[in-house]
Amino acid sequence: MIRGIRGATTVDVNEKNAIVEATTKLLKETINQNNVTPEMVASIQFTMTRDLDAVFPAEAVRLFDGWANVPLLCSSEIEVQGSLPFCIRILMSVNTTQAQDEVQHVYLEKAVTLRPDLAS
Numbered sequence: 128m129i130r131g132i133r134g135a136t137t138v139d140v141n142e143k144n145a146i147v148e149a150t151t152k153l154l155k156e157t158i159n160q161n162n163v164t165p166e167m168v169a170s171i172q173f174t175m176t177r178d179l180d181a182v183f184p185a186e187a188v189r190l191f192d193g194w195a196n197v198p199l200l201c202s203s204e205i206e207v208q209g210s211l212p213f214c215i216r217i218l219m220s221v222n223t224t225q226a227q228d229e230v231q232h233v234y235l236e237k238a239v240t241l242r243p244d245l246a247s
Contacts, residue, residue: 150187
């Protein structure tokens with residue numbers, strides 16, 4: 128069955144290195160906590176708030192060995208008044224036998240405020 132794994136993080140500046148490093152950390156943590164391999168991943172969708180435009184966050188995946196065939200999509204997060212700025216979000220769709228309540232969603236940095244009930 129397919130499960131969605133959510134995650135988010137933030138950066139302090141709109142710079143390529145900051146975005147790639149933060150996305151890499153978020154992806155690694157998500158992969159590790161859920162024992163994900165590239166073959167399990169149907170796709171990964173990335174969104175960023177509109178104040179971030181220095182790089183596509185999917186570029187971080189290109190640094191991972193064996194992940195070249197995973198479909199990736201980047202888009203802008205909708206603007207909502209008062210929402211968390213400088214935020215990168217992911218939705219990783221994976222084939223897994225994990226039950227919905229066993230999936231570990233990952234929220235890092237200031238993004239823990241988005242889902243404190245799920246942040247580890």
